Amino acid sequence: MATLIAPSNHSPQEDAEALRDAVKGWGTDEKAVIAILCHRNAYQRQQIRKAYQDLHGEDLIKRLESELSGDFERGMYRWILEPAERYALLANVVIRNANKDYHVIVEISCVLEPEELLAVKRAYQNRYKHSLEEDVAAHTSGHLRQAKFSIELLHAEVTISCFEIHFMQLLVGLVSTFRYGGDEINARLAKNEADILHEAIKDKKNNHEEVIRVLSTRSKTQLVATFNRYRDEHGISITKKLLDEGSDDFLKAVHVAIRCINDHKKYYEKVLRNVIKRVGTDEDGLTRVFVTRAEKDLKDIQELYYKRNSVQLEDAVARETSGDYKRMLLTLLGKH
Amino acid sequence: MATLIAPSNHSPQEDAEALRDAVKGWGTDEKAVIAILCHRNAYQRQQIRKAYQDLHGEDLIKRLESELSGDFERGMYRWILEPAERYALLANVVIRNANKDYHVIVEISCVLEPEELLAVKRAYQNRYKHSLEEDVAAHTSGHLRQAKFSIELLHAEVTISCFEIHFMQLLVGLVSTFRYGGDEINARLAKNEADILHEAIKDKKNNHEEVIRVLSTRSKTQLVATFNRYRDEHGISITKKLLDEGSDDFLKAVHVAIRCINDHKKYYEKVLRNVIKRVGTDEDGLTRVFVTRAEKDLKDIQELYYKRNSVQLEDAVARETSGDYKRMLLTLLGKH
The missing domain is CATH 1.10.220.10 (Annexin)
Structure with a gap:
């Protein structure tokens, strides 16, 4: 259930006027801004943005950006956007701050339903004139290239950890895929792939390709069945097992993906x-x-x-x- | 330009009646079937299917399947379907006949525009209750697993060729991606990635991840710029260069992908x-x-x-x- 309390009817024009009053002149009435916008749902907020633009000839978001500051500004900015656009922004912030918070991208890919993720990818393309997949791929692999370069500079005989390549492949796989959204479960497949995941995790065999394949292509319903099967067979949840196995970037991302698919709350x-x-x-x-x-x-x-x-x-x-x-x-x- | 000659107006009902006359009773009037259906565009054919279903309470496609045979039957079946459904069928046939004709999947992924490919993925899910990506991934990797198994049986110290894993990753990458469809070109990026492709092909370095990344995530317009840049720098087209380098499954798939993106005609x-x-x-x-x-x-x-x-x-x-x-x-x- 939601926590947001929004009136069932409101006037976008009146809201736009009230917001104008709150921001015009010296100082800003932050309480009024919150009282309006934090009591409106996504559809209502978009109506208000539109009414504000029509009435005052400026973008409400830009205006608030210049009036507010700090965490409050960043929070309001993210809140006003409609969901797909907001996720696109969140993903882009992660990509620009490379090598930090990549779990947010895993989160977006795995919590959203296939059609919602698709809407995010469309919003991302509209906003940034790139695909989400190419930016994720280029930035994570740029990070790898940089690492390779530093190693060459050191004349050290070190090779890039396979985990880093797999980390990139997992991320790109998760954002690229358009999963099947149906509810069918194939029990035999769940057993097979629970075994594949078990082998891959247990022996630390070079089977990351299979982990990536299963996590990034199967439907969420099917994956939940696979994780349940894993627990039934091995008496431990796959996420707990993963924690026992260490915590490089790849395993961490796998862990987040499974948790988001299994029970995002x-x-x-x-x-x-x-x-x-x-x-x-x-x-x-x-x-x-x-x-x-x-x-x-x-x-x-x-x-x-x-x-x-x-x-x-x-x-x-x-x-x-x-x-x-x-x-x-x-x-x-x-x-x- | 198209070669199909279709009338600008037609009556779906009359066509459905004429088709009924052509198939009813003993024998089939194949000439009439061709004269109608091979002179109707995709929209008109769907109208006829609908009219036929309404008038005669049966699926035109199923009826024709039982009346026709051989290459002609397979041809008409494929022709009647609307394009997204037809591509879904073509892809599924390849997947079911694993290890053959995978170039058809590369073709579909790389010739179609991003929105068209998305429509194919939706049609595939409707028809087969799986995602295209999961079926491609599971079947190509099933082939790999089988190969691994035979090797274990032989107690031979052979490892699966990396090329086969990369082959699967390339195919899955190409079908999964939702490319940016805009026309912007980043010339600096084209140069960088032409160099990356050159290095990866020339030295047979273990850089297939980068080839997969570039081919499966960049926009088609950007890729064409990259291929042009490659030719300018190295005096040979990237496809010719690839032919010089051998022809395992991975390189063949790369070759098809580049040709389809560059000039599918x-x-x-x-x-x-x-x-x-x-x-x-x-x-x-x-x-x-x-x-x-x-x-x-x-x-x-x-x-x-x-x-x-x-x-x-x-x-x-x-x-x-x-x-x-x-x-x-x-x-x-x-x-x-």
Whole structure:
């Protein structure tokens, strides 16, 4: 369930006028901006953007960017965008900051339904005039090339770890694929591929191609059946087993992919737990989960959070954040 | 230009009635079937299928399947389907006959525009309840697994050729990707990636990942710029260079991909040349080119054929085929 509280009817024109009042002249009425935009769903926000453009001849997003600042600005910017555009932006930020936060790309590829991911790829192309797959591939492999280059400079006899190549291949595979979205399960295939995954993980055989193939091409329903089968056969979940096997980039990405496909709500609970308990909260992570899930299932994630941490999510967020940013998050959580 | 001659207006109902007359009772009037269906475009054929279903309560395709036979039946079946469904069928036939004709999959992935390929992937999922990518990946890798198994049986110290793994990765990459469809060219990138391709081909370095990345993620316009740059720098086309380097499955697939992206009409002329000059013409290849290109650019391919072979395509086809199949092909070529 969603946490967002949005009125069933609203006037985009009135909202656009009220937002204009909030930003015009000296200073900005941040409370008013939050009270409006953080109580509107994706469709309503797009109506408001359009009305604002028609009435005032400027882009609401650009205007807010110049009026707001810091985490609050980044949060509002991400919140206003419609989902596909927002995911495109989130992916592009990761790509530009190469070699960090690639799990966000795995997350997007594995949490979204096939048609939603396709919409993100279209939005990405509209916005950046490249495909998401080429940017992911070029930037991760650029990182590899750079590593190779430094090694050559050192005249060292080191070869690039296969894991890094596999890491790139997994990422590109996950973003490229257009999975089947149906609910059919092939039980025999689930058994076969549970075995393939088991062999690949257990013996650290050179079977990463098979792990990549299974994770990046099978339907999500089929994969869940495969992971269940894995657990039945081996008495341990595949994610736990992976943790026992080490944590290079490739295995980490595999781990995130499986968690996102298996149960993305539990995955997001863990993301929140990690970003909150860090010294110096990771605001980007916090923002990402709130803006992408507030209209979807943040209430479920919130309940999982309480169950796991014995602390209410709103209390944790209230303690770790402040000012308008805090107000924005709590509003998205349905607490204002 | 197309070779298909279709009337600008027709009555789907009248066509459906005439087809019913042609197939009912003993024997079939194949000439009438050809005269109607091989003079209708994709949209008109779908209208006829619908009208036939409404009027006679049966599927025209199924009926024709039971009335016709041999190359003619396979040809009509493929011709009647709307393009996305037809490509899905062509791909599935290749997948089921594993280890043969994989170039057809490369062809589909590289000749079609991104949106067309996406339509094929949707049609494939509707028809087969799997994704195209998972079937390509599972069947090519199944072939690899089988090979590994035989090696284990022989207790031989042989490892699977990397080329076979790369072959699978290239195929899966090409069918998975949703390329950017815009016309922008980045000249610096074209130079960089022409160099990357050159290094990878020349030294037979272990750089197949880069070849796969470039070919399967860049936009077609960008790739053409890269291939042009290659030729400018090295005085030889990349396809010629590839031929000099050998012909394992991987290099062959790379060759087909580049030719299809660079100039698919020239590629199809070559396909026709090969299928016709074979001892025992390859009817599947002939059918494939005719049914997929008759509404698109078969006239251009025909001209290229004459220029290259000094023989008219219709004469070559008439010499190598016979009966209703011959009549069908020549009608699609605009010669009846």
